[in-house]
């Protein structure tokens with residue numbers, strides 16, 4: 736029964752961008768709209784899973800029946816995801832998490848100055864890598880947003896972050912990756928599956944990703 740493919744499975748899905756605050760009026764972010772992650776959440780819920788969606792700031796409605804938790808910064812997302820990790824069977828990290836955050840957040844709006852502005856940034860925690868290191872029973876899925884040598888870099892993340900699956904997308908091409916309603920991805924699994932999907936709706940991509948996951952988890 737296709738409808739019950741993920742029945743009884745607890746899924747934790749992250750989606751959207753993070754916002755890293757510079758001062759009360761400015762922040763650093765990226766182009767993620769949340770569409771890919773929200774489609775995964777919607778399809779997983781329809782397949783019978785118990786879905787928790789950890790979402791950065793986006794303009795989308797949570798799919799019906801999905802528990803949504805809103806976060807803003809990479810640090811918030813780290814807390815929200817890692818604190819729920821033990822109770823998840825499958826984790827999919829679609830979110831575009833900032834790799835850097837300003838070293839100092841100013842309490843007041845920064846004033847213009849004559850000199851060029853130099854902003855010092857520090858690294859954020861790599862959530863997915865932490866999950867890979869702490870893995871017990873979970874099936875762990877990462878996304879890789881690449882602009883060159885996409886398969887090489889993507890497969891590197893599968894190994895380096897100790898994942899069960901990586902979904903690789905080339906974000907330099909039009910109509911795929913950030914913001915678009917369509918995507919083209921290559922799915923690579925630790926067990927050795929490799930599948931390149933043509934450009935199609937993010938809903939169809941989500942269905943395919945979840946089908947491969949359901950085959951690999953018992």
Ligand code: PMT
Pocket residue numbers: 751766767768769770771772809828829830831832833834859860861862863864876877878879880881892904906912913914915
């Ligand atoms: O939201 P949309 O507009 O629909 O766009 C979809 C998407 C392009 C955002 C999505 O398909 C995608 O590729 N998501 C991953 C974006 C990303 O941050 O890729 P990355 O290659 O930089 O990171 C690799 C993985 O590590 C990701 O699973 C990411 O969630 C995770 N990561 C990254 C940095 C960090 N500090 N912690 C993390 O967990």
